[in-house]
Amino acid sequence: MMQRRTVAFSKDSSNLFFHILTKCNLRCKHCYINRDEHGRETLDIGTIKAWLALFLDRAPDTNLIFLGGEPTLHPDLAPAVRAARQMGFSSITIDTNGYLFHDILEKITPEDVDFISFSLDGATPATNDAIRGKGCYDACIAGVKRAVAKGFSTSMIYTVSGANIHELHLMPAMVKDLGIDRFFIQVVGIRGESAGANNDLQVTRERWLETVPLVAEQIAETGITVTWPKVFLNPGEVFECAGIVADNYFVFPNGRVYRCPLCEDYPVHGLEIRDNQLIPTTTLNETAFFKLTIPEGCVMNKLVQPGNITYGPDGRPEQKIACCMLKQEIVPD
Template sequence: MLENVVLDKYERPIISLRITITNRCNVNCLYCHHDGMVRSRDEMTADELYTICKVAKKIGVRKIRLSGGEPLLKKDIVRIVEKIASLDFEDISMTTNGILLERYAEDLKEAGLDRVNVSLDTLDKDTYEFITKKDYLEDAKKGILKAVEVGLYPVKINMVIMKDINQNEIKEMFKFCKKNNIVLQLIELIESENCDEDKFSKEYHYNLDSIENEIADIADDMYERKFMQGRKKYYINGGEIEVVKPVDNAKFCSKCSRLRITPDGKIKPCLLRNDNLVELISHVRNGESEEQIEEIFIKGINQREPFNL
């Protein structure tokens, strides 16, 4: 039973906070929306991120994930991790594309980072360049292996599956992950409701149901996570695959325990919505008390609603 955790009005506990600390990036992936670009000088500072995380800890958040854009583009990223780690969360993780990870992995581990998820959709050089518009595949692979070496465990690879691009590369990616003691996460591309605005998602969306059924048939064991949208983890001959299907809205939302902070400092109560954001960073910059900032968090939590309502 969770104690000292805030529940939203649908009795979902808020135990995880994902903070987009920059939306700058060193690749240009096909499926990235680049929402709400924020100038680097306007990004949240290490001290501001510390204050946000300190208040989040007070309301029961136990896990912090730092993401981007590419978070390793923040010049003070090690200091950011160090300050957040001083708050003694159960878990501090980061999502990165891995390109700069070889350089930073050891320092991040020493600063208090527990683990990393690396976005890598292919091991094929040509496909990588098609997806990212860059030639950084070998840098990303070196970063991944360095993360394994220094113990940022478990290292996970996030592989977004796209029709006619990489859906036939899953076996090769799983082989790479199993060999290097890495968890593979297969992620279903979110299909936009407005396909006139997002023709890419309509053209390349690939439903993961058939792939998951194949995985389930050969798995030695399966575990369904209690939180994190009820994701299923499959264990196959010493390897591990997790399937993330955000388009399964009812189940995804019903077991969501995560709140998000946008790069411009707003609370994003729901992953699949942008119409209920709550301004946060201006309250921090105005020097408001932790109690006042906590009230802003509670306001954001009270905005949470299942997608299908």
């Protein structure tokens, strides 16, 4: 029997999403990086270690994810990973597009990282490469095979949008064949690159619910743990904001530290790193939005991606939008 659950917010654990640079070799249509807001710096290894140390007291309960841009473009990713391991972070993940620059698989071992996570946004080259760029599909698949052959635990992220949801049903067989250990379904965020696009990237509630849970079940039946965002609350479910009840940090090279990923297109970060110290910002910031209660659920969702919300004849929302950090998960026995 498979274990199905909602992954509840918990103060007993935290997630540190650490963007060590914003440079990338790709220009994905739905990339959330906004260099005007996140910076163009590539952090040096000394700064990376100093910033990691700011979270040292929570390290045993913190899942650390190295991100970019493309983190393997950083020449010192390997020593950064080893430093994080020595600091005792609960888990360490590298998020990559699959190109695996600087021979990263030759410089770290499966004992250094818990997961190497690959991003693939289509079951075919035609769909994936239309979103991520020509040749990305083949590079990602080759990268996965190399990592699996070397004994690394691997995960895959598929960001569902109107451009690729039609191929999601093809993924169960593919990830099983590749030897993927975990599969993450994400929902496209209307921020960064996609904020300037038309809203046909967004998926309706009906299509999401008729597609995603079914495919998640099929992937779990192959023996792979699958996680996906709840997105839409059921009637009677209470909205909770991770900015209040959870412990997540989104760190960018310019020193901004957000608690909510939907806020990242704006200078409303609740924390910042200045002179290697983590300090609260004193101007109006994202934390002011976390406590607001609206019929739609998430205030930031209402502000930045209102296409997710539909309204009835009385003008009231037909459903509440869940916090994007609230996940559903199926764990095979």
